[in-house]
Amino acid sequence: MRLSPPVTQKMAWAACWAAAFFAIAALLTIIIYVFARGVGEIGWAFLSTDPIGGLSGQGGIRSAIVGTIYIVVLTLAMAAPLGIGAGIYLAEYAGDNWFTRIVRWVIETLAGVPSIVFGLFGFALFVIALNLSFCILAGALTLACLVLPTIIRTTEEAIKAVPQGHREGSLALGATKWQTIRHVVLPAAMPGIVTAIILAIGRSVEETACLYVTMGGSANMPITPLDNGRTLSLHLFYLAMNTNAMEKALATGVMLIIIIVIINAITRWLSSRWMIRMQGRV
Amino acid sequence: MRQFSDSAWKQVILVCGASSIVILLLIIIFTLREGLPAFTEIGFFKFISGTTWKVANDDYGILSFIVGSIYVTALALVMSVPLGVFCAIFLAEVAPNWMRQIVRPAVELLVGIPSVVYGLVGLLLLVPQISKLGGSGDSILAAAIVLTVMVLPTIISVSEDSIRSVPRVYKEGSLALGATQWQTIWHVMLPAARSGILAAVVLGMGRAIGETMAMIMVIGNSIKIPVSPLDPARTMTGSLALEINYATGLHWNALFACGVVLLIFILALNSIAMVLRGRTQQ
Numbered sequence: 074m075r076l077s078p079p080v081t082q083k084m085a086w087a088a089c090w091a092a093a094f095f096a097i098a099a100l101l102t103i104i105i106y107v108f109a110r111g112v113g114e115i116g117w118a119f120l121s122t123d124p125i126g127g128l129s130g131q132g133g134i135r136s137a138i139v140g141t142i143y144i145v146v147l148t149l150a151m152a153a154p155l156g157i158g159a160g161i162y163l164a165e166y167a168g169d170n171w172f173t174r175i176v177r178w179v180i181e182t183l184a185g186v187p188s189i190v191f192g193l194f195g196f197a198l199f200v201i202a203l204n205l206s207f208c209i210l211a212g213a214l215t216l217a218c219l220v221l222p223t224i225i226r227t228t229e230e231a232i233k234a235v236p237q238g239h240r241e242g243s244l245a246l247g248a249t250k251w252q253t254i255r256h257v258v259l260p261a262a263m264p265g266i267v268t269a270i271i272l273a274i275g276r277s278v279e280e281t282a283c284l285y286v287t288m289g290g291s292a293n294m295p296i297t298p299l300d301n302g303r304t305l306s307l308h309l310f311y312l313a314m315n316t317n318a319m320e321k322a323l324a325t326g327v328m329l330i331i332i333i334v335i336i337n338a339i340t341r342w343l344s345s346r347w348m349i350r351m352q353g354r355v
Numbered sequence: 356m357r358q359f360s361d362s363a364w365k366q367v368i369l370v371c372g373a374s375s376i377v378i379l380l381l382i383i384i385f386t387l388r389e390g391l392p393a394f395t396e397i398g399f400f401k402f403i404s405g406t407t408w409k410v411a412n413d414d415y416g417i418l419s420f421i422v423g424s425i426y427v428t429a430l431a432l433v434m435s436v437p438l439g440v441f442c443a444i445f446l447a448e449v450a451p452n453w454m455r456q457i458v459r460p461a462v463e464l465l466v467g468i469p470s471v472v473y474g475l476v477g478l479l480l481l482v483p484q485i486s487k488l489g490g491s492g493d494s495i496l497a498a499a500i501v502l503t504v505m506v507l508p509t510i511i512s513v514s515e516d517s518i519r520s521v522p523r524v525y526k527e528g529s530l531a532l533g534a535t536q537w538q539t540i541w542h543v544m545l546p547a548a549r550s551g552i553l554a555a556v557v558l559g560m561g562r563a564i565g566e567t568m569a570m571i572m573v574i575g576n577s578i579k580i581p582v583s584p585l586d587p588a589r590t591m592t593g594s595l596a597l598e599i600n601y602a603t604g605l606h607w608n609a610l611f612a613c614g615v616v617l618l619i620f621i622l623a624l625n626s627i628a629m630v631l632r633g634r635t636q637q
Contacts (some may be wrong), residue, residue: 082537089449091443097510099504103468103476109480155378155610158371166368176376181492183379185558185625186618187565189592194382195613196599197389218382221375249361278467282567286599292538309471310568313478323479325474333467337460 083171107330112325124308126292134325136294140209143295144284144304145277145329147213152220153270159221160266162229165254183192184222191219192283198332200287207213207289210298215287216280220273227272231265271343275336278329281306305329375568386618390611397605402612403564408578409423410602415609417616419580423588424620426495426581427570428563431502436556438503439510443552446511448540464506477501481571489585493575496584506559513558517551518544554631559622564617567592585595591617 076084113171118209122133189352195215205211235258243253259266281304289301303311305325394402396417405416442462448456477497486492521544529539545552560596567590575587576597591613 078535078538082535085537085541086449089441089445092438093445093450093454095438096442096458096465096507099507100465102480103504105471106476106480107472127415141565155371155375158368160520162368164374166365167372170545177378179379181382181629182622182625183382185565185621187567187592187621189565189567189595190386190614190617191382191609193595193599194385197611198381198385200356218378219379225375251361251364255364259523275467279467279471281469281471282596285596289566295590306469306471308569309469310572313471313572319475319479322475325470330468333469334464337463337467351424 074090079230084324088265091111096267098251099288104330105325107326110320111325111327114320114324115327119321120330121137123294124292126311126314126316130312130316130321132292134305134308134321134328136292137305138328140288140302141278141304143209143298143302144216144288145274147210147272147298148216148220148277149273151213152224152273155217156221156224156273157228157266159225160269160286161254161259163225163319164232165250172186180222180225182225187282189282189286190326192286194218195283195287205299207287207301208292209288209295209302210314211296212283212288212302212304214285216277217279219283221275223276224273225311227269228262228266231262231269267343268340271336271340273306275333278304278332279306280334281310285310329354365578367616369376373483378519379385383618386614389608390613390615391608393605393608393612394615397545397609402609403616406580410598410606417594417609419578419614420589420591420594420613421542422528422580422632423574424564424592425493426588427502427585429499430495430499430562430584431506431563432556434499435503435506435510435559439507439555439559440514440552442507442511443514443518443555444540445547446515448536448544455476460466462508462511465504470505470566470569471526473501473505474569477569477585480559485585490583491575491587493587494571494585495574495581497572497591498588501573502563502566503509505566505569509562510555510559513555514552517548518554519550521547530576535619550631550634554628557624561628563620564590564620564624565592566590567596571596593622 083151114151118131120138121135124132124134146155157166163173163177165191192215195211198235199205199211199214202208240253240263249257282302284307288303288307290303291301291302292309295302309322309329312318312325356437357412393415402416403421404418406418407416408419410456412481441457446458449460469489477500481497481500482492485494485497525543525547529543530536534542554577570590571593576589577587578589581588595610595614602610
């Protein structure tokens with residue numbers, strides 16, 4: 074039996090709406106479920122006590138919050154300068170030859186490499202070979218390698234998007250190449266670079282696999298970056314796998330979702346603000 | 356002075372660029388170097404076709420992990436590709452504006468939710484339901500459903516881009532010939548966007564194969580070749596995360612070799628995606 078075109082179209086439209094509803098329903102199910110069961114746990118006591126760790130689900134998430142902050146700050150401190158520098162290099166200084174083509178291919182490929190492979194590398198190099206043992210610094214170094222390709226790529230794209238005329242105008246006025254980059258190209262590319270950094274922050278908060286094999290996962294309050302520690306994501310994983318404290322795991326999930334929503338909102342706000350500013354100035 | 360700072364900054368940028376690139380190359384070289392002894396000692400073919408993984412006997416074959424990874428990925432794609440493509444058609448062609456403004460942020464948020472949160476919701480919501488069908492509930496099916504939602508955003512956004520990049524004249528020509536809107540989408544626009552949609556599928560596949568923590572949480576982690584979707588299994592990534600921290604000797608090399616196999620998969624998928632995307636741009 075052949076369906077008439079209008080009937081087929083009706084069915085196809087229904088399928089499209091159904092697919093969209095599925096996506097929304099999946100998101101709502103996750104968020105409502107996590108909030109409904111988790112939000113009751115959250116309170117000052119939950120935020121301000123350390124978890125006991127091990128097989129016990131007792132305690133709060135204070136050390137995991139500190140661990141997360143440590144990881145985000147250290148990772149950015151290492152990956153942002155290197156990644157932005159490399160992005161500038163590739164966009165402004167490197168020509169288009171076989172070497173840079175290989176480099177771009179390596180970066181592109183590494184951006185898709187699973188986080189656990191970075192974990193393997195980080196564990197072997199930082200934890201074992203460099204003898205850092207399990208610690209926040211080893212985790213941050215590994216995570217820095219993981220976010221590096223994304224930062225490089227996003228920075229390079231942002232810089233390449235700056236119109237060539239801007240550079241030529243600046244050079245024609247007698248500015249040196251670096252002055253041109255510093256005062257003309259970088260300000261124009263700033264929204265893209267800021268987005269790259271915020272994406273890296275989001276990635277650091279949600280990443281688990283490569284930290285699972287490098288950070289150690291101690292529940293104690295970390296003092297220095299050389300201490301063993303855990304992030305919120307890791308804490309959630311340990312609670313879910315080793316304890317029965319599912320409400321606390323879900324409460325940690327609530328915290329993570331809130332952080333991600335805030336990061337998403339900042340990204341949107343920044344990019345729209347910069348868009349207005351750029352249009353006003355140029 | 357001006358000239359000095361110009362060349363000094365160029366050096367700084369060069370150092371950043373070079374060190375990022377060295378780090379990224381180091382990761383690949385390191386993983387290969389640590390993994391090669393396993394290939395030479397066990398034999399590449401025996402390693403990937405061996406069905407036993409017994410640390411006590413120093414007997415390592417990763418076929419069950421490969422089957423686990425591919426099984427989960429395939430099942431997830433069977434569900435997420437139709438959903439994702441219909442959702443992309445919906446966003447590109449069908450959705451009224453208000454609906455688009457709901458679906459887009461929802462999809463963006465799905466990207467940001469940490470994988471451990473997906474794992475946790477899968478563990479608490481899906482696993483008990485699936486255990487009613489038979490088995491313990493920790494299964495390929497649970498993992499595939501979790502993955503379906505996780506790769507959906509990738510498939511939606513890349514397919515939507517490729518559908519949108521189909522030249523307008525194709526669509527107008529088809530409509531002018533009297534085709535219905537759906538006939539136009541199905542017979543003209545989707546074939547034109549074919550490479551981009553395939554790239555979306557391949558990228559989703561890469562994400563699925565690389566996922567680690569959410570898989571560990573819902574798949575049961577048993578070392579046996581799974582047959583039914585209700586069987587527990589183990590993925591390549593899961594084995595790396597679970598065992599690397601206490602591995603020594605040949606076990607250590609075998610895990611890195613498993614990482615190399617994973618890299619080969621990702622490399623192949625990325626290259627295919629790159630070729631497909633290149634074709635779309637033409």
